[in-house]
Amino acid sequence: MRAFERPEQERKKLISREKEASLPFWLVRFSFVMGIIGVVLFFLAFFYQNVLNRMGMPYREAQAAAILIVFIAWLIFTLACRTLGISTRALTYPKLMSILRNEVETPPDEFKASRKQIAAAFGSLNDDWLLFPDIFADDPTQALPMVLLGPGGIFAIRVNYQDPRSKDFHDPAIALLAGTQALEKRLGVSVRPILAFPRHTKHYQPVHPEVKVFTFPDALTYITSREATLDAAQRRQLSLLLAELANLPRTALLPHPESSIPVA
Secondary structure, eight states, rough: EEEEEOOOOOOBBBBOHHHHHHHHHHHHHHHHHHHHHHHHHHHHHHTTTTHHHTTOHHHHHHHHHHHHHHHHHHHHHHHHHHHHHHOOOTHHHHHHHHHHBBBBBOOOOTTHHHHHHHHHHHTTSTTOOOOEEOOOOOOOOOOEEEEEEEEEEEEEEEEEOOOTSTTOOOOOOHHHHHHHHHHHHHHHHHEEEEEEESOTTTOOOOOTTSSSEEEEHHHHHHHHHHHOOOOOOHHHHHHHHHHHHOOGGGGGGGEEEEEEEEEE
């Protein structure tokens, strides 16, 4: 099987190279290191409080000094970012790392890990089978994490990691089915949705009979047991459409594309 991923795009700069070489940006990085030192000193003061007490320095005072260092570091960081026009609102760890690297923050691909799992679980499929990433035919909110194309047909696959018994559980079959129906209209052929579970499905109560619910091994058995419905010419035409919907480069479907992940 050949599993495709879009090539990594070059990260955009958050500020210009001139600003990156300026004193305020140097202070941004310096204040980060300063803050780390303050945090380390805070915990060292706790673990070595007996040593500090013997030296005549109460460890609480040492921790207060460490907190002051962190506060000054945060103040320098905030003022330097404001000077550079960098927003620090809703600051998260990924956003902080993006600022330090001078890159525009890009959201992580939440489905990339599940595609790697499916590629590994379906590794016994031959090269007639192609796995495409992140396909949506109409509404981006109904994006399909992966679509498998092969002689046995087209399968829209989504992996569920949530516990169906949880109060916060949102059935992924709803979005999977909606995305599958939109893709069917776009391609003009049948697309079978599969909701895959890494371990077991005993706590999941299927609501939509159109969505097949399997563990990884059972999903592979289901796919390989189907009769061939698409010949080479049909698969070639459909693969071009799917590659376009996945925003893959035109060279992706060459015999040995750099953008595909070889699966043993």
